[in-house]
Amino acid sequence: MLYIGIDLGTSSVKLLLMDAAGNVKNIVSREYPLYFPNPGWSEQKPEDWYKETMQGLKELLEGFPKEEVAGISFGGQMHGLVILDDKDEVIRPAILWNDGRTTEECDYLNNEIGKETLSEYTANISFTGFTAPKILWVKNKEPENFARIKKIMLPKDYLAYKLTGEHCTDVSDASGMLLLDVKNRCWSKEMCEICGITTDMLPKLYESYECVGTVLPEIAKELGLSENVKVAAGAGDNAAAAVATGTVGDGKCNISLGTSGTIFISSAKFGVDKHNALHAFCDANGAYHLMGCMLSAASCNKWWMDEIIGTKDYKKEQEAITKLGENHVYYLPYLMGERSPYNNPNARATFIGMTMDTTRADMTQAVLEGVAFALRDSFEVAKTLGIPIERTKICGGGAKSPLWKKIIANVLNIKVDVLETEEGPSLGGAMLAAVACGEYKNVESAAAAIVKVVDTVEPDPELAAKYEARYQQFKNIYPACKDLFDKII
Incomplete structure (x- = not known):
């Protein structure tokens, strides 16, 4: 069987096709724009991610037996804020991990809510790149957009939604939102209250190797895939890269x-x-x-x-x-x-x-x-x-x-x-897809079988x-x- 890993990066999406033994069969990259509306700001359009991913999938599979594709998963840039309205349409461009606009919101979280309190709720303190201060920024600076929010997700999760129709995320990526109770692997109700949102605005949580659904019929038809292709939750880029290494x-x-x-x-x-x-x-x-x-x-x-x-x-x-x-x-x-x-x-x-x-x-x-x-x-x-x-x-x-x-x-x-x-993350995503499909018992066994050290710099x-x-x-x-x-x- 074949497995696809999608690494949604900052400058491009990288797609990788892997066989069951971990051999890389094909790699495709597709670039998309990065926008800097103000000094220190960094944004992208989720629609660009999806467009280039779909084109990349078509290129990736060209010449390969599409009927053998069993699973798809992801590695993705972390912390980015993607907000959808009640029609699941993107409300505004995504605010990225390397965006520095949320200094005031971080000061509020770290100094008024308090670092000890944040650490108790989430095991972390607030950084400008994290998702929670971005939510507060939208609440403070774009209240008309904040009022329209129905769903909050991370960059790679937007792709998972477009492929499956499911609002989902995984615990590794969610850890960087400052909304997750990391120790207990669940959403923090206290942090949601601080940010003025409810837990039903957040996607369903999964482990990275768990299946969140199968590709939608229209997606399967467009790509020439079986409707039984499983999609696993995937991981934040660094956690996915860790799997690959x-x-x-x-x-x-x-x-x-x-x-x-x-x-x-x-x-x-x-x-x-x-x-x-x-x-x-x-x-x-x-x-x-x-x-x-x-x-x-x-x-x-x-x-x-x-x-x-x-x-x-x-x-x-x-x-x-x-x-x-x-x-x-x-x-x-x-x-x-x-x-x-x-x-x-x-x-x-x-x-x-x-x-x-x-x-x-x-x-x-x-x-x-x-x-x-x-x-x-x-x-x-x-x-x-x-x-x-x-x-x-x-x-x-x-x-x-x-x-x-x-x-x-x-x-x-x-x-x-x-x-x-x-x-890196693209291979890690493919490995997580293989685990979700039962090709390997767990992530450790997949890593033991696939990852090979060929040199050591002493x-x-x-x-x-x-x-x-x-x-x-x-x-x-x-x-x-x-x-x-x-x-x-």
């Missing part, structure tokens, strides 16, 4: 170098970092995970290469970098503000340390190292919880760079396992020591700049 079970780690950057640590038990610097979420395996999320990771390198240097030859630029651990230039990777561990939408990207002998290669190296140092910020929080992490998997577009993997291995001073297939003691000294300098830069960031916004 085999980061399921207790104490395993994955780093994702996508548009955003994350460090993901799976845990059999529920736990909360006392400062809420890391997110405490449900995972796609029926358990929990801790996650540190930085808003700009590989996107920092893309910005530097495309917009500043003006080149698409990323590999050539990195070939000029030869002196690791000795760079005197530092870069704070806060192009869209920052989430973990600082929770500061006013933070900004910053270069510091340039001199007359600074080269283009130094600047490029600083960008790569700055992302690695920022990942370590979250890594350090995890270590304070007593979680021993000796190795990590890695995925995402940035993981295709051998140099960046070497930098990360030495900045974090851990082994970095390289996978045979680095397809830290070099001498280089790791150099980066240790550099990190000790790096971690002083944000505190020194924090007040300035607040003043220049």
Whole structure:
């Protein structure tokens, strides 16, 4: 049988076709626009997601036996607010995960409702990217739209609705809404009251590997599929990527170098970092995970290469970098503000340390190292919880760079396992579909059968020591700049 994974990303939707053994048969990507109506705002049109997904499905299946497709599932950009009216029509463009407009609402939630109260209700505090403050923003700034809300959903769930007619979500993605009682895997009635909504406005909750329905007859006809094709709930992009990298079970780690950057640590038990610097979420395996999320990771390198240097030859630029651990230039990777561990939408990207002998290669190296140092910020929080992490998997577009993997291995001073297939959330979605269809007993057995490590990047003691000294300098830069960031916004 064949299984489809749909990764609804920020810049494009990536669709993957996988057979029962986990072999990738085809991959298709379709781009759609990203809108910035005001500085710090970030929106997309859900209709664009659906249009490009349907076109992508047609391209994906061309030349393959469509009758063998048994299941579809998702990985998706988290936290985005999609609101529908009583006719299930989209009310306004979706407000995305990297949107920073909700500073006032976050201040209200964290300071007036209180961080301790939020943590008690949801295991997390409010961040500007989360869904609950977006709901409050619509309530405060667009009351006419707020009054029309019948259903609230997340980006990938809009696709699930369009394919099945079901209003559904999964617990991993819902964990990032600040509306879920994460420990008990149910909606928080208290948070709904705070946001002025009711639980019936929210979609039905599922585990990521559970079937939410089958494709609608008209969808099946348009795509040439059986009406018996099952659709599983899927997972937030990082939880789906964790499935694809085999980061399921207790104490395993994955780093994702996508548009955003994350460090993901799976845990059999529920736990909360006392400062809420890391997110405490449900995972796609029926358990929990801790996650540190930085808003700009590989996107920092893309910005530097495309917009500043003006080149698409990323590999050539990195070939000029030869002196690791000795760079005197530092870069704070806060192009869209920052989430973990600082929770500061006013933070900004910053270069510091340039001199007359600074080269283009130094600047490029600083960008790569700055992302690695920022990942370590979250890594350090995890270590304070007593979680021993000796190795990590890695995925995402940035993981295709051998140099960046070497930098990360030495900045974090851990082994970095390289996978045979680095397809991230799209592969994770296909694996969840296979579990939903009974191809595998559970997510762990699917990961054990499908995920293969083909190389390990080991830290070099001498280089790791150099980066240790550099990190000790790096971690002083944000505190020194924090007040300035607040003043220049």
